[in-house]
Amino acid sequence: MTTATLWGARADGAARGWELVPMDSNILPLVAEVEKTAYSHPWGIGHFSDSLLSGYWLQMLVTEPQPDDPAEWASAPRLPDGRWLLGYLVAMPGFEEVHLLNITTVPLHRRHGCARLMMGALIAWSRLQGALALWLEVRVSNRGAIALYEGLGFRQLNVRKGYYPDADDRREDALVMSLRLGTERDAAATEGARA
Numbered sequence: 001m002t003t004a005t006l007w008g009a010r011a012d013g014a015a016r017g018w019e020l021v022p023m024d025s026n027i028l029p030l031v032a033e034v035e036k037t038a039y040s041h042p043w044g045i046g047h048f049s050d051s052l053l054s055g056y057w058l059q060m061l062v063t064e065p066q067p068d069d070p071a072e073w074a075s076a077p078r079l080p081d082g083r084w085l086l087g088y089l090v091a092m093p094g095f096e097e098v099h100l101l102n103i104t105t106v107p108l109h110r111r112h113g114c115a116r117l118m119m120g121a122l123i124a125w126s127r128l129q130g131a132l133a134l135w136l137e138v139r140v141s142n143r144g145a146i147a148l149y150e151g152l153g154f155r156q157l158n159v160r161k162g163y164y165p166d167a168d169d170r171r172e173d174a175l176v177m178s179l180r181l182g183t184e185r186d187a188a189a190t191e192g193a194r195a
């Protein structure tokens with residue numbers, strides 16, 4: 001999958017086209033700036049460029065500007081071509097599994113379904129890779145992200161004690177969560193059974 005057009009609705013009900021496009025190295029300084037606004041321990045440019053070099057799946061959710069875009073978006077991040085950057089993800093393919101390493105929505109664009117859209121695209125892509133499971137780590141305090149994953153059917157596998165750095169040299173536990181995917185054929189069969 002290179003570029004996908006996804007359609008969704010903003011919280012105010014307005015229809016809007018969102019596109020998932022590959023992240024490239026020119027965009028990394030912008031993405032690293034967003035990281036600083038999203039995490040206590042953000043990834044730097046090197047994390048993203050290493051991921052690109054390793055052939056991981058790095059995607060950005062973007063949308064075309066529209067005349068009625070809210071005035072407060074004026075300071076929101078934009079790509080060089082003028083499109084709004086809404087969020088991004090980084091996923092590492094493995095043997096029959098995919099590991100989600102990073103998913104982030106720009107703070108101004110949260111609670112409009114951006115992460116749910118990106119996760120849907122990731123699940124579809126993972127199935128195409130032949131992955132049977134998608135898994136991730138999440139801070140135990142990150143209730144919003146945990147709610148997102150649980151809403152998509154992820155289940156808690158275990159806890160990694162002290163996995164994440166925290167303030168003042170403390171550590172925070174990680175939940176390991178996983179979603180069973182089945183194959184593309186299983187998904188089609190399920191859809192067929194529902195029809």
Ligand SMILES: CC(C)(COP(=O)(O)OP(=O)(O)OC[C@H]1O[C@@H](n2cnc3c(N)ncnc32)[C@H](O)[C@@H]1OP(=O)(O)O)[C@@H](O)C(=O)NCCC(=O)NCCS
Pocket residue numbers: 038039103104105106109110111112113114115116117137138139142143144145147148149151
């Ligand atoms: C977690 C994060 C990616 C969610 O992005 P988002 O685009 O706002 O999420 P969505 O709008 O798609 O939310 C989908 C669902 O997830 C849950 N959810 C998301 N954020 C939530 C929050 N802050 N509190 C409670 N539930 C939340 C809700 O069930 C939501 O559905 P609803 O809005 O219909 O109630 C975003 O808050 C973020 O970038 N946080 C900082 C980075 C981070 O923590 N990434 C995850 C690392 S594991």
